[in-house]
């Protein structure tokens with residue numbers, strides 16, 4: 001989340017709660033939004049590393065709030081992040097390890113594992129379908145995220161089928 | 169409630185080659201009225217063979233098939249043809265439109281053949297083509313349509329006679345994601361209106377709309393169950409944006 005916050009601060013200085021709102025607005029309901037505690041902890045670390053700095057802004061009948069802004073070092077780190085190529089998504093291979101190893105232990109048979117995993121993927125897909133139907137089409141970022149997740153799930157299912165053909 | 173469709177120890181062994189191929193090996197399946205069943209499974213697992221037998225397009229080797237409480241696996245070809253007209257809608261993997269009829273007539277004909285009045289058949293045609301975004305293409309010939317459009321027409325046609333059961337073999341195979349969305353919406357709508365659906369699909373989005381997923385493997389049912397709805401979903405469970 002460090003770099004996401006740096007990117008938001010590159011646009012304009014903001015306090016913690018505004019950053020939370022900005023994340024929520026950008027990703028809609030499609031992505032779990034970080035809790036405010038996580039954001040403050042991250043901001044604290046960024047400040048300690050000299051990537052952001054904070055000024056206290058007085059508020060009338062409330063405690064001061066801290067407004068954060070990006071330092072030159074922070075901007076440099078952000079630029080490096082944006083410019084370098086990004087690792088592709090990592091396949092979660094824990095299921096594959098189970099599939100390969102569990103039968104050796106005599107604990108489970110592969111067909112049962114595959115069937116359970118297929119149901120799990122399909123119920124995730126069902127959730128995404130529901131999410132998609134609740135997402136306004138104007139919410140482009142959220143729509144694309146959901147579509148991406150669906151394509152990944154489809155790939156997971158296709159792979160599961162290949163495993164079934166060759167291992168079961 | 170009697171099931172719309174039922175098979176008992178259904179078997180199909182293709183004997184036309186040098187070695188017999190057991191494609192479906194003892195399938196017991198029951199589909200309740202209004203149920204949407206997705207059939208999944210690897211290539212060659214017997215999905216097409218199974219739905220072809222359910223629609224009377226392929227003969228069974230042994231076992232029973234029941235449709236609306238009537239045994240149908242023993243019917244003659246002509247009796248099957250009659251039954252299909254009235255009770256079954258079929259969408260194939262490779263669409264099967266009548267080439268020298270317009271798109272609109274392709275959709276209207278099954279309703280007329282099933283005994284609908286011309287007025288009702290016309291209304292049905294218009295609502296189905298409209299739902300699939302094909303209203304403007306009614307006067308075109310099938311050959312003038314793209315693959316995805318032809319497939320959507322095939323679906324509209326299969327639904328025209330308001331069949332007891334819609335049988336479909338990978339009806340979204342040729343569709344891009346936008347057209348898939350139209351097809352999904354129509355399937356969702358007719359399902360809500362009580363249409364019974366049995367559909368072979370590789371598309372997990374389509375399958376996740378179903379009430380139940382039957383997984384075939386090697387001609388047998390490997391799994392058969394409802395898909396849980398958890399209602400807690402976000403993309404974070406699939407994609408980690410870090």
Ligand SMILES: Nc1ncnc2c1ncn2[C@@H]1O[C@H](COP(=O)(O)OP(=O)(O)O)[C@@H](O)[C@H]1O
Nearest residue numbers: 182184189191210211212213214215216217218
């Ligand atoms: N007309 C046929 N003659 C001989 N074998 C066939 C015929 N149709 C299908 N098969 C065989 O039957 C098995 C199941 O095929 P099919 O029902 O098409 O599977 P799926 O639709 O799941 O890919 C496969 O091994 C296939 O090669």
Ligand SMILES: [Mg+2]
Nearest residue numbers: 215216217261
């Ligand atoms: Mg097939």
